[in-house]
Amino acid sequence: MENYFISEAALLYQKTYSFIDDYQKKQSDHTSASIIVPVDYKKEFFNFIDKVNVKLMEDKDNFYGYFLFQMTRKIRFDISSPTAVNFKNAKYVIYFNPLIFLTLTLEQMETTIKHEILHIVSLHLLRARDLKNNYSKLALNMSMDIVVNTYLTHLPPDAVTLHWINMTYSLFLLPFESFEYYADNIQTALDSLTKTKNIPDADSKTNEKIKTKYDPKTTHDIWNDSDELDNQTLKKFTEKYIDASQKGMIPKYLESMIASLKKSLYELPWNLYLKKMMGSITCDRKKTTTRRNRRQPERLDLPGHLKNHKAKIIIAIDISGSISDGEFKQAMQEVLRIVQNYNHEITIVECDDEIRRTYVVRTIQDLKERINVRGGTKFSPVFEYANTKKIDLLVYFTDGLGENELLISPKKYKTLWVLSGKGDHLSLKNSYGIIKKLSPLKAEDEILDFDDVEKGGYSMNNQESISMQFD
Incomplete structure (x- = not known):
């Protein structure tokens, strides 16, 4: 043969x-x-x-x-x-x-x-x-x-x-x-x-x-x-x-x-899940005469409404050494890309066994080098802080190893846990939110969604394509 x-x-x-x-x-x-x-x-x-x-x-x-x-x-x-x-x-x-x-x-x-x-x-x-x-x-x-x-x-x-x-x-x-x-x-x-x-x-x-x-x-x-x-x-x-x-x-x-x-x-990547969460955050509205009333458009005397809600977001990062600076920077680039079309305010919270620093971020240039403190890991301090700020969303980057139970429950905001490459589970018995895995991302890459498709094929977009084809 x-x-x-x-x-x-x-x-x-x-x-x-x-x-x-x-x-x-x-x-x-x-x-x-x-x-x-x-x-x-x-x-x-x-x-x-x-x-x-x-x-x-x-x-x-x-x-x-x-x-x-x-x-x-x-x-x-x-x-x-x-x-x-x-x-x-x-x-x-x-x-x-x-x-x-x-x-x-x-x-x-x-x-x-x-x-x-x-x-x-x-x-x-x-x-x-x-x-x-x-x-x-x-x-x-x-x-x-x-x-x-x-x-x-x-x-x-x-x-x-x-x-x-x-x-x-x-x-x-x-x-x-x-x-x-x-x-x-x-x-x-x-x-x-x-x-x-x-x-x-x-x-x-x-x-x-x-x-x-x-x-x-x-x-x-x-x-x-x-x-x-x-x-x-x-x-x-x-x-x-x-x-x-x-x-x-x-x-x-x-x-x-x-x-x-x-x-x-059957699993959405963390960034796509964040995108969907941002779209679902409840928005307050303000009256305006420049837009017709949606329910009664024929009534010109009734004002319409415009969205007027600033989405308040806390990005918490476990600084105990569980996630690298490179991973976090790439993740933050993706966060900023996703929220850019929303009226938003992002606060970074650095925490190990206690909150070490908080600051506001508007662009990737505002991101600061993490302070060189390496304590244990506790999640409760971040939730205690978040409960005082009337936020809409908490995104927590960690390897998942910390307390078994929170000392305080979150109040009326969504929580997204993003586990670093080293972490495979969250130690909390009750997560009070969604748990996703962090994967490497590149800021310049478009994120693929069912209605958001990247152009240029499946690989090596920056290379010259081969046009010769013989049936």
């Missing part, structure tokens, strides 16, 4: 070069030419992919075969990997570069397809977009590949692996860590190399129409061509693909990935 696939792949590879040579000759003649893929070739190539797909369906990990069965398939010669994926026209699309894909063994072909599907299930198309301003494209690409390749065998010879990264950059990264963990450490190594060796920029753009070898710098550029959808919608599409692909037993690592995706579908 293996020999049959190798022979058929070799024959297809030769046919590929027959029309690639013609294209290159036209290019050398300085004529404007595009790669025209013969219809017969496309039919033969995708028949070959069907056979690989049947082999995947027959494997014990048949999840990948059924997932691939649902995907649209296309040929592109400008991708620097055997396969690539994005999301177009409400479908996941998998692209094949025959010049790279057909040089692999059957097992390696299966692996590179599994590799792309694991990127989808791991939500890398979304997570890379969220971190694109924090790390270089090369660091993100290699980090994502480490995560998925850790679970795969029979990798292509040039695949990015944890062992290769550790050897190449003199690192000691651990297996089975998060994408963000690898990105942070790899970026540090790349920055160090850039300073000491003056290596070329890893994010430089290339416009080659034909790629014949793997290049980690550009392997995920195609994600930039994806349709514009918000996070939750893309997750729901992904869930449908996953549900239709589970026809038997699946590996434990896949179960974990799928469970994480499904959990994220």
Whole structure:
């Protein structure tokens, strides 16, 4: 069976070069030419992919075969990997570069397809977009590949692996860590190399129409061509693909990935929850003759109403060392972005086992460095203070470790607990509010909501997109 696939792949590879040579000759003649893929070739190539797909369906990990069965398939010669994926026209699309894909063994072909599907299930198309301003494209690409390749065998010879990264950059990264963990450490190594060796920029753009070898710098550029959808919608599409692909037993690592995706579908991030809370805060109204009465618009003698309520917000931060300055600054940037369309007043309250300082913040420049005091953690002092200020909302940033019970109950205001990356639960038996987890945010990024969609695709918005596409 293996020999049959190798022979058929070799024959297809030769046919590929027959029309690639013609294209290159036209290019050398300085004529404007595009790669025209013969219809017969496309039919033969995708028949070959069907056979690989049947082999995947027959494997014990048949999840990948059924997932691939649902995907649209296309040929592109400008991708620097055997396969690539994005999301177009409400479908996941998998692209094949025959010049790279057909040089692999059957097992390696299966692996590179599994590799792309694991990127989808791991939500890398979304997570890379969220971190694109924090790390270089090369660091993100290699980090994502480490995560998925850790679970795969029979990798292509040039695949990015944890062992290769550790050897190449003199690192000691651990297996089975998060994408963000690898990105942070790899970026540090790349920055160090850039300073000491003056290596070329890893994010430089290339416009080659034909790629014949793997290049980690550009392997995920195609994600930039994806349709514009918000996070939750893309997750729901992904869930449908996953549900239709589970026809038997699946590996434990896949179960974990799928469970994480499904959990994220039904949990609003803390910042989106804050946005909804701000919209629900009760507003007082004042009379005006410039607006008609809403209930009786025909009565010109009756005044209308304008909102005239200043939302008073307390942002409490546990300064006992549970949340980093960087985390809090990013969180405050997001808070200010959300409240900017409201008449508001924000007071920062710094507290450990007692309130150490309070001050008003209007812009991010007003944010002060935290005082260097590290006591224990008590939540009650903040609630005692808030109860005297007639506030609308209390947002408390902490690792969650403090008292078991509050000494005083909150009075008529909403409470949002935001746990830092180190915290996984709130010690209070009664939270008197909503508990959410803090995740890294970037001030320049738009926050995705069902009616608030970021433009520019799923990743690497600042990079030049690849426009070449061959059906």
